[in-house]
Amino acid sequence: MYINTSKPYKIYADYVEPSALQQFQEVMNQDFVLHGVLLPDTHTGYTLPIGCAVLTQNCIVPAYVGYDIGCSALAAKLNIKYPDIENHLQTIKIELLKKIPLGNNKHHINIPNTPDWLFKSFTKIGQDLQGTRAQGQLGTLGSGNHFYEIGKDEDNNIWIIIHSGSRGLGHGIASHYMKIAAANAGKTTGNNEGHYPLFKGTKDYNNYLKDCEAAQKWAQLNREVMCDFGVEIISDIIEKHVTIMQMINHNHNHAKVLDEGVVIHRKGAVQAEKGQYGVIPMNMLDGSYIVKGKGNQESLCSSSHGAGRKMSRSKAKALLNFEEFSEMMSDVVSNISNNTLDENPLAYKNPTEVMAQQEDLIEVVAKVKPLINIKG
Numbered sequence: 001m002y003i004n005t006s007k008p009y010k011i012y013a014d015y016v017e018p019s020a021l022q023q024f025q026e027v028m029n030q031d032f033v034l035h036g037v038l039l040p041d042t043h044t045g046y047t048l049p050i051g052c053a054v055l056t057q058n059c060i061v062p063a064y065v066g067y068d069i070g071c072s073a074l075a076a077k078l079n080i081k082y083p084d085i086e087n088h089l090q091t092i093k094i095e096l097l098k099k100i101p102l103g104n105n106k107h108h109i110n111i112p113n114t115p116d117w118l119f120k121s122f123t124k125i126g127q128d129l130q131g132t133r134a135q136g137q138l139g140t141l142g143s144g145n146h147f148y149e150i151g152k153d154e155d156n157n158i159w160i161i162i163h164s165g166s167r168g169l170g171h172g173i174a175s176h177y178m179k180i181a182a183a184n185a186g187k188t189t190g191n192n193e194g195h196y197p198l199f200k201g202t203k204d205y206n207n208y209l210k211d212c213e214a215a216q217k218w219a220q221l222n223r224e225v226m227c228d229f230g231v232e233i234i235s236d237i238i239e240k241h242v243t244i245m246q247m248i249n250h251n252h253n254h255a256k257v258l259d260e261g262v263v264i265h266r267k268g269a270v271q272a273e274k275g276q277y278g279v280i281p282m283n284m285l286d287g288s289y290i291v292k293g294k295g296n297q298e299s300l301c302s303s304s305h306g307a308g309r310k311m312s313r314s315k316a317k318a319l320l321n322f323e324e325f326s327e328m329m330s331d332v333v334s335n336i337s338n339n340t341l342d343e344n345p346l347a348y349k350n351p352t353e354v355m356a357q358q359e360d361l362i363e364v365v366a367k368v369k370p371l372i373n374i375k376g
Helices: 018-028 082-099 124-134 167-184 203-238 313-319 322-328 338-343 351-356
Strands: 009-011 033-046 048-057 072-081 147-152 157-164 244-248 253-257 262-267 269-271 277-283 287-293 302-304 362-375
Touching (some): 033 302, 072 277, 072 287, 082 157, 082 362, 124 167, 147 203, 157 287, 157 362, 203 244, 203 253, 277 302, 313 338, 322 338
Parallel strands (some): 009 033
Antiparallel strands (some): 033 048, 048 262, 072 157, 277 287, 287 362
C-alpha cells in the first residue's frame, strides 16, 4: 500500500479498504499534518479513518478526535478467581442490567451528577452542555460497540472490562467545535466534519483543548463509576469483599499537545508508550488483550484499539444470521438480540491476525475471555 506523500507515515495493516486508504491520503495532503499512522484495526470513519494516529503542527482538528471524546476500554483486575463467580453469572448479569442503563437515552434514576471539581475544569461552553447533555448519563454505557464485560484470564483471575466514552457530553462538545472550525474555514452550511483546524493561539483552540481534556476525564470517571457498580454487585452476590487489584483506564480518542506546537490526534488508537498498560478488546466472543506498550516511535507510540470492523453495521445486519450468532455465543452469558446482530464477531477482523501485525508495538500481558458480555 502506497500513499503519495513526502511526509513520514506507516501502515501496520496487511489490508486497508480503499475508502479508508483514500481518507488517509486526504489527511496526509493537509499542509498542517506532519506524520500519520494506520493501525491494524483501521477502517473507514469520517474525515480520519478509525484506527489512526496523526501529528499536526500548531493546530487541533476536532474531527480527527471525533464525537466520542475520551472513549476507551477500562480493565480492572479483581481479587477473586473464576470459581468464586462460576455459579453466579446469570445473577450478576441480571443485577448489572438493573444497575447500569443502556442505550442513548438520558437516565435519571440513581445517576450521579458530574462532581464539582470536574465540572469546574470545563469552559463555560462545556459547563452549559452539562445540563443539556451530561445530566442523567454519568454511569451509563451507551450503545453500538460499547459493552460491559466480566471475564477470566489464563490464570482464572476475574476482570471487569468496560468500553464506553463521554456519551452525549462528548458529542455536544465535538459538534460545537467542529461547527466553529468549519465556519472559520468558510463553511457555514451542511456537514461540519472535515479537515478544519483550530489554530494555536486562538481562543477556540484553547477552549477546545480544555473541554477535550475535561471530557476525557468525564469519560474516565464514567467507566470508573460503572466499574464500582460491578464490584459492589459481585461482592453482594458472592458475599465476599471484592477489591480492584489493578486498573487500566486510558482513552483511545483524544488530542494531546506534545511540544513546539505539535499535537497528536488518536482516533481509535491506544497510547502505547514504553511500559504503558493498555486494553485492546477484540469482539464479544474472543474477548480482550491486556497489553504493555513498547514505545515504538514509528507508530507514534500507538497501537490498535480493537480488531476493527470488516463489515459495516448495515452489511452485518443484512448478511449475518441471528440463530448462528446465538449459537456462537452460547458459552457467554449475554444480552444479544437482533438489535445487536451488527456486533456479531464475524463482523470484525481476525484477532490473531490483528495482534500479529502489531508485535513491534505492544507485548501481550494477559488475554481475558468473556464470561458475561452486555452490549449497549
